[in-house]
Amino acid sequence: MFWNGIRPKKSQRLLQSVVIVIFLCATVIWLWLTSTPVSGPKSAAWTVAAHILDTLDAVVDDYVRSQSMQAGESFSGRLLEQDAAAQELLLCFSGLSQLHSRSLSHNAINTLSTVFPSNDAQIHKFSGSHVKPISCLCSSLAGKRLTMVGGEHVYRFHNVLLDHRKRFEGKRFSCLGKEFCTHHHLCLRAARNNPVFKEEPTRYIRSPSVEKLVQTGSSLVNYVLSDTLLALPDPQAPEYSVPYIHAFSRIRSRETYWLASARKADILILGRGPFSAPPLTYTGNWSFLSDISSYTGSYHAKMPSSIPNFLQIVDAAVYATLSVFLPEIQRTLDALRANGCFNRKKKVIWLVSQPQIPGYSRGQKNALLRTHLPPSGEDEPSPSNLKAVLLRHLAVLSTDERLENPWTLYYNVQVYLQYHLLRQVLPRFGVALLQLETRLVDAGSDVAEL
Structure with a gap:
């Protein structure tokens, strides 16, 4: 009887102890989840970076809106026609770049986004898993002349195309370099059994005619x-x-006359990268910043010319984009229109520049980039997510007392602004934007060998 009376009491006390422990643990977990963390350099950095990006977006939107009102119908042109041929072409280019990326790294599982910017909200993303660049590329280019015009990043995409065809056609495509590049006759494998085309003559002096391209299904x-x-x-x-x-x-x-080639081309790929900083900046002379208006606000103090403030670099990038880059692009588009390059038969594509990731070229990530990760905890942002790349870069700089690499910041802000502007301007001319998530690197050196 004694043990029968004691056992319920001990069980009750044990149960109460378990309940108390569970309650305390639940309370601690709840407080940890709901409590607001102490504001530190990381949260302050992301706040400043987000504020700067919002300011840049507002500046660009105001500029485009005011120019549209002043210019009236100066930008008027046919909207991009999203026909099946254009969609297939851009899909093939996307798959081509992804295939090259996977050949460089087995761990590079990247997708590419192709932008048909008929309006600001209409963005179509395509998964590389559904793209068959081996079969669709030549069918899209068959009988057509493709001309690529631009600087370094366009040339790299040109190398990717040659490298792709070299591997699948089993032949070498000679390229003498950016300044002396000759034409390339591609997609001949499907035509080798064609009686019209029995042997491949040397193409260094005379390019194949349009009739020959159509007959052989080549490009x-x-x-x-x-x-x-x-x-x-x-x-x-x-x-x-x-x-x-x-x-x-x-x-x-480095400039070459290209309007004649653009008139003849069936497919025209254009691209222009950001401005580089003036040469004197590499000697520590940033005096050109003193004459540039402030777009990011007057809350930052003017710094000596030898120690640029990162907000001054942002202001300089905004000025370079709005006051120099955009008017020059306007003149380029006017020249294309005057030469009849905006018509239903010709496809005009703009290849978007890619940002520079600090520390990427050295084979390692910047320590600050590892420390100040985005709130989602994701790793290095994709090059196609320009806002994420710039947000992280600005967040890092806002915690650093000294700006060690102002040239990369100057470059990346321009990349972001150019994309923001061009996706509003180019659709009015019927130009599509092609943005790649994979980081384009130079194709193998053997592509350019003779």
């Missing part, structure tokens, strides 16, 4: 170097034959 591809897409109507203009120093960047621009 003619050529690259033209033009750092700023300078579109002067006179092929004999001195800018095309003598060293041409850009008035704003003070850096030599």
